[in-house]
Amino acid sequence: MQLVVARVGRAHGIKGEVTVEVRTDEPELRLGPGAVLLTDPASAGPLTIETGRVHSGRLLLRFAGVRDRNAAEALRNTLLIAEVDPDQQPEDPDEYYDHQLMDLDVVTKDGTEVGRITEISHLPSQDLFVVERPDGTEVLIPFVEEIVTEIDLEEQRAVIDPPPGLIDDRAEIDSSRDTEDASAKNDEDSSGADA
Numbered sequence: 545m546q547l548v549v550a551r552v553g554r555a556h557g558i559k560g561e562v563t564v565e566v567r568t569d570e571p572e573l574r575l576g577p578g579a580v581l582l583t584d585p586a587s588a589g590p591l592t593i594e595t596g597r598v599h600s601g602r603l604l605l606r607f608a609g610v611r612d613r614n615a616a617e618a619l620r621n622t623l624l625i626a627e628v629d630p631d632q633q634p635e636d637p638d639e640y641y642d643h644q645l646m647d648l649d650v651v652t653k654d655g656t657e658v659g660r661i662t663e664i665s666h667l668p669s670q671d672l673f674v675v676e677r678p679d680g681t682e683v684l685i686p687f688v689e690e691i692v693t694e695i696d697l698e699e700q701r702a703v704i705d706p707p708p709g710l711i712d713d714r715a716e717i718d719s720s721r722d723t724e725d726a727s728a729k730n731d732e733d734s735s736g737a738d739a
Contacts, residue, residue, distance in 0.1 A: 555616035584623040
């Protein structure tokens with residue numbers, strides 16, 4: 545199985561180093577010296593990591609055969625892909641590989657069907673589940689423990705406890721209508737009492 549573990553950023557310096565946007569929770573395992581990675585586009589690789597270091601909070605890599613800034617810059621936006629045993633599990637029991645989460649059914653705590661995970665979006669602040677609803681629309685669910693309360697790989701489902709308005713914006717509209725209706729009723733009652 546293939547997993548995207550990083551995306552090459554801009555060149556750093558003049559000796560062929562590049563910055564990388566890490567997309568794995570195990571960079572020391574996937575992006576260490578000697579690792580051979582496939583690429584997207586395939587014509588850019590495979591690439592063998594020669595050295596790696598952290599500079600100003602960013603991971604810098606140098607690949608075998610990439611010796612100058614021009615060669616490094618030519619790799620910009622290339623995805624780095626690792627071959628992973630599909631049965632391999634992350635070390636932390638609360639972590640999951642993207643392929644484990646794809647196609648899970650998403651349900652609320654009371655069992656209401658929300659949809660199916662079609663994509664995992666990795667943002668700098670958090671990961672998001674892209675969930676396709678039965679009607680074909682999509683909803684984004686932040687993958688944080690306050691909202692995603694359970695991942696059950698055996699049952700192939702993710703249980704969520706969404707805050708109001710996250711999966712159904714009508715909840716906010718309905719509650720504001722209820723408030724308006726109650727205000728209007730109170731106005732009618734008070735005007736009737738005066739007559």
